[in-house]
């Protein structure tokens with residue numbers, strides 16, 4: 001059994017039901033996640049797939065503890081973070097990073113690229129943040145000449161590289177990547193995927209990768225969980241699950257998304 005970095009047991013989440021008619025008192029709760037159990041081994045990239053509304057992003061937000069589960073447990077490196085208070089979570093914040101789908105909305109438009117990468121490092125007490133941020137610009141293949149640019153001067157792919165540099169620059173234990181290539185054209189997607197593969201191999205990253213794009217999941221993730229209506233309907237080796245899905249939902253998911261296979265010819269440098 002691989003050494004788990006994250007252990008998720010019987011995870012439940014309910015949120016106030018904003019659609020429910022409400023006359024008096026607190027809004028009734030609606031269940032979103034229903035008893036999820038899985039591990040993310042150290043150094044692995046776990047794929048999370050499922051149709052829109054199946055709970056992928058909500059699960060991701062629980063994993064990085066932006067949401068507090070209503071039941072079950074999440075262990076990070078053996079520490080129970082399920083109900084950790086904001087104060088206790090501060091000790092784990094550096095270890096639980098996110099890369100967002102739309103880096104434009106997560107990058108302060110008034111900050112230079114160097115500052116965008118160096119500020120989180122300074123916040124977490126990392127010494128020589130500017131020098132390390134310049135190193136990260138090289139690692140994500142932007143190069144140091146991008147240090148003084150601003151987000152609006154970058155392409156979507158370049159902005160996503162900045163988002164990756166911000167997260168990876170903190171050397172976190174775990175990174176959640178939520179639909180991070182969805183807004184990009186096909187060749188830029190391929191470049192970002194290749195970059196992630198490189199960083200995962202070189203820096204021993206542990207990732208959860210949420211995507212509706214099964215070809216991307218097949219490329220990046222050895223293991224996958226398939227969500228439907230907040231439950232895991234299938235989990236295991238990506239190759240096995242997509243070549244012989246045991247659940248009709250997985251088969252339907254696969255056939256409803258007709259995407260080209262990722263192969264070397266498709267990848268542009």
Ligand SMILES: Nc1ncnc2c1ncn2[C@@H]1O[C@H](COP(=O)(O)OP(=O)(O)OP(=O)(O)O)[C@@H](O)[C@H]1O
Nearest residue numbers: 015016017018032051052053054055056057058059
């Ligand atoms: N704050 C909230 N209050 C009530 N319901 C919510 C809230 N956030 C999410 N939901 C509901 O939870 C379900 C799961 O949403 P979630 O965004 O996690 O799905 P998803 O699989 O990531 O979808 P998509 O692929 O479209 O992003 C949806 O039915 C959504 O409407």
